[in-house]
Amino acid sequence: MIHCIKLFTIAICICCLCINKFSLTKKNKKIIKGRMKLLVIFSILQISNILLEATDINKNIIDIFSSMVMCFIIIYYFNKQQILKKFLLCCYLFFTIIDLTLNINKVYFYINNILNLIILALIFRKIINLYSINIYSKYKNTKARLHRLNINSKIYNAKLDALRQENIKKETILKKNTDTFNKALLRSNTEIYFIDQTLTYVYEYIFEINDLYKVYSFRELFNKQDPNDLIILENFYNILYNCEDLEFELEREKDQYYKYNLCPNILLQGTLGVLLIKSDINYQNNIEKQYSKNYSRFKNIVENIPYGVILEKDNKIIYQNKESVYSENMKNIILDDNIKGNIEYFIDDGHNEKLYIDRIKIEDNTLIILKNITHQQSLVDKMNLTKQKYELFVDIISEAVFMLDHDTNKIKYTNKSFDKILQKNKLSIGNMYDLIKDSNLIYCDMSFNMKFEDKKIKNSLNEDVYLQFANMVLNINHKNVTICVFRDVTEKVKNEIAKKKMEEETYSNRLKNEFLINLSHELKTPVNLIYLKNQLTRSICEKNNIVDIKQVNLLNKELKNIKILMNLIDNLISLEKLNLEFYEDNRNYYNIVEILEDIVIKLNTYEDVDIVFDTNEEEIFTLIDPHNISKVITRLLSIVYKCSEKLESLNFDINKNKENINIHIYHNKDSIKNIDSQENEVIDTSILLCKLILNLYNGDLKIKNKFNDIEVELQCINNKEYNYDKQNKLIEDNFIDEEFKRIYNL
Numbered sequence: 001m002i003h004c005i006k007l008f009t010i011a012i013c014i015c016c017l018c019i020n021k022f023s024l025t026k027k028n029k030k031i032i033k034g035r036m037k038l039l040v041i042f043s044i045l046q047i048s049n050i051l052l053e054a055t056d057i058n059k060n061i062i063d064i065f066s067s068m069v070m071c072f073i074i075i076y077y078f079n080k081q082q083i084l085k086k087f088l089l090c091c092y093l094f095f096t097i098i099d100l101t102l103n104i105n106k107v108y109f110y111i112n113n114i115l116n117l118i119i120l121a122l123i124f125r126k127i128i129n130l131y132s133i134n135i136y137s138k139y140k141n142t143k144a145r146l147h148r149l150n151i152n153s154k155i156y157n158a159k160l161d162a163l164r165q166e167n168i169k170k171e172t173i174l175k176k177n178t179d180t181f182n183k184a185l186l187r188s189n190t191e192i193y194f195i196d197q198t199l200t201y202v203y204e205y206i207f208e209i210n211d212l213y214k215v216y217s218f219r220e221l222f223n224k225q226d227p228n229d230l231i232i233l234e235n236f237y238n239i240l241y242n243c244e245d246l247e248f249e250l251e252r253e254k255d256q257y258y259k260y261n262l263c264p265n266i267l268l269q270g271t272l273g274v275l276l277i278k279s280d281i282n283y284q285n286n287i288e289k290q291y292s293k294n295y296s297r298f299k300n301i302v303e304n305i306p307y308g309v310i311l312e313k314d315n316k317i318i319y320q321n322k323e324s325v326y327s328e329n330m331k332n333i334i335l336d337d338n339i340k341g342n343i344e345y346f347i348d349d350g351h352n353e354k355l356y357i358d359r360i361k362i363e364d365n366t367l368i369i370l371k372n373i374t375h376q377q378s379l380v381d382k383m384n385l386t387k388q389k390y391e392l393f394v395d396i397i398s399e400a401v402f403m404l405d406h407d408t409n410k411i412k413y414t415n416k417s418f419d420k421i422l423q424k425n426k427l428s429i430g431n432m433y434d435l436i437k438d439s440n441l442i443y444c445d446m447s448f449n450m451k452f453e454d455k456k457i458k459n460s461l462n463e464d465v466y467l468q469f470a471n472m473v474l475n476i477n478h479k480n481v482t483i484c485v486f487r488d489v490t491e492k493v494k495n496e497i498a499k500k501k502m503e504e505e506t507y508s509n510r511l512k513n514e515f516l517i518n519l520s521h522e523l524k525t526p527v528n529l530i531y532l533k534n535q536l537t538r539s540i541c542e543k544n545n546i547v548d549i550k551q552v553n554l555l556n557k558e559l560k561n562i563k564i565l566m567n568l569i570d571n572l573i574s575l576e577k578l579n580l581e582f583y584e585d586n587r588n589y590y591n592i593v594e595i596l597e598d599i600v601i602k603l604n605t606y607e608d609v610d611i612v613f614d615t616n617e618e619e620i621f622t623l624i625d626p627h628n629i630s631k632v633i634t635r636l637l638s639i640v641y642k643c644s645e646k647l648e649s650l651n652f653d654i655n656k657n658k659e660n661i662n663i664h665i666y667h668n669k670d671s672i673k674n675i676d677s678q679e680n681e682v683i684d685t686s687i688l689l690c691k692l693i694l695n696l697y698n699g700d701l702k703i704k705n706k707f708n709d710i711e712v713e714l715q716c717i718n719n720k721e722y723n724y725d726k727q728n729k730l731i732e733d734n735f736i737d738e739e740f741k742r743i744y745n746l
Contacts, residue, residue, distance in 0.1 A: 016120070041069050048062055067096045074088050240274065244264075245261070245263045256282060262275070307370060307371040308323050310370060312335060353372060400487070401485050402484050426459040435457065454467075455486075468486060527565055535559075567742050587623055596652070596663070597613060602737075603634075611637070626731060629697075631739050643675060643683070663713075664711055698714075
C-alpha cells in the first residue's frame, strides 16, 4: 500500500515537471526553474526511499530530507496564498513530527507519505489552472493579433483601392491632357516633320490618329524653284553642320506668315536628321497689330485722363502723362512708397496743396495715381460744415428723428431728442420697430410732406405713452432710406384726459349736489311742515288750556314719529352722500384726546349723564375731520344712554398702541331698555353711518354685549407738530347737543 502511495507521488511530480516545462516563458523562467529543481530533488528522494526500503536500510534521514524539501515546495508554490501556505506548513510539520516519532517507536502509519500525496495533488491542480490560464491568455493574444491583422489588411486594401482609383483618375487626366494638347496643336495650325540627312524620307506627325510618323517623298514637300523652300534647305544644311537650333519666319503668300523651327534630332535606330516645326503665325501677327493699335488708343486715353498717371521702376519715373504736373521738390514724395492717401503739401509762397496719391504694384513696376484735390477738399469741407449745421439743427429740435436702412431695416442715425424721449418714457428700440410696422410707409413727394399719426404704445413699465409719428422713404445715392419723426405728446394727452375727467367729475358733482338738494327738499320739507303744524296745535292747546289726555298723547306720539322720521331722513341723506363720495371731509392733523375730552365735558353737564374719561397719553395725533369724528362719538354715546337703563357711570378710555388708537366705551350693566322697531331703525341707520364715516379714516367699529361695550379704532400719526388754541373750539356746544339729542331724546 505504501509503495502505491509513493509511486503516485512520484507520478504526480513527473506530471508537474512536464506541465511546468510547457509553462516556461521569459517572465517566469527563473521561478519555474526553481520549482522544477525542488520537484526533481523530491522525486529523487522518494525513489531513493523506495530503493532503500527494498534493501532494508534505515531511511529516516531520507524522510527528513524529503520533508524539508516538501516544506520548500509549499513555500515556493503557495507564496502568494499566505493563509493557505501557513496552514499547510503547520499541518505538515505537525504530522511529520508525529510520523517520525511513531517510526522511531516502530509504529508505522505513513502519515507523511499521505500528506506528500495530498500536497502534490494540490500543487498539480494549481499548475493545471495556471497552465490553462496561460493557454487562454495566449489564445486571447493570438486572437487579438489576428483581429488587428484583419483590420490592418482591410486598411491596406482600402488604401490600395484608393491608390488604384487615384491612378485611374491620373490616367484619365493624362489621356485628357494628351487629347487637349493634340487638339491645341491642331487648332494652332502646327505641322511637324522629320527629315533625314540623306534628304530621301520625310516623316510627318499625324495628330488625329496619334501616329508619330508617316513617310513622304522629299520632292513632294520642297520645291527647289521656290525661293522660300531654298531658304529652308539652306538653313537645313546649316543645322546639319552646326548642330544648333534655328528659328526664322517667312512670308509664303501675301499676308501669310509662317514660323519655322529647325532642331537637330535622332530618329529610329540612330538615324540623324532635322526636326522641322511649321507654325501658322497669321493670328499672332494680327494680335500684334491689334495690340499696337490698342496701345495707341490706350496711350491717348491715359494722356487725356484728368489726373496724373506715373509709371515708376527702380525708383525712376519711366512714364508720365501730360497731366502729371509737379515741382522738383515733390518728386521725392511721389517716389516714396510709404506715402499713400491724402497728403498736404506746403508751397514756398505760403499756400498749401492737398494731394491724393495711390500706388498699384504691377510686377516690378509701380503705377502711381496723382490727384490734386485742393478744390475738391474745399468743397468737401464746405459740405461737412453744412452737414454739421444740419446735424446740429436736427439735434436741437424737440422732435425725435431716426433714420434706418429700408432694405436691412437697421437704424443708422438718431438725434439727441430720440434718446431723451426714449429714456424719459422708458421705451426701447423694439417699440420703434413696432411703430414702423403699424404705420403705412409714404414715399417722398416733391414737397417733403409728412403725415403725423397719433399712436399709443406700452413702455417697459406697462404704462401708456402717446406719440405723434410720421415716416417717409427717401432715395439717397440710389439707396432707399426710411426717415422717421415722432413727438412726445404724453403730457398733453394726459392733461386733456385729466381735464376731461375733471369736467366729467364737476358735472357729476353738480348732478349729485342737485340730487341731494332735491332729495333734502322733497323729504325734509313735508316733514318739517307736519312738525310745525303739530307744534302750532300744541301751543294753541296750551294757550287755551285745552286738556284732553287722548289728544295730548296722540300729539306727543305724532311728534315722536316725526322726530324718528327726520332722523331717518338725515341718516338717509348722509348715507347717500357717502355713497356718492360727496360727503364733506376737511381732514387735518389733530390731537384726538382734546376733541374727545371736550365732548365728554359737554355731555357731563346733562343731569343723567356721568362719563368717566381716561387716557394713557395726553397727546395722540391722527388725520381726521373733527366734526365727523365728533358726530360718530356723540351718536355712539347717545345710543349707549338710549339703550341702557339708568347708569351710575359710563367708562370712556383712550389707549394708544403702536400705530393704532383704541377708544373704548363700556359700562358694567347687562340689561337694556325695550326699544321699539321705529327707534331701532334709527339706531341701525346711525350705526351704519358711523361705520361708513370711520371707513373714511381707515377706522373700525365693534359693538359687543348689546351696546354695552363699544370699541372704535383709528390710525395714529407720530411726530406731527400740533398747534391748537383752546380758546377757539373746534366743535361748538350746540353741534354736540344736536347730535346727542337725536337719539337720546326720541
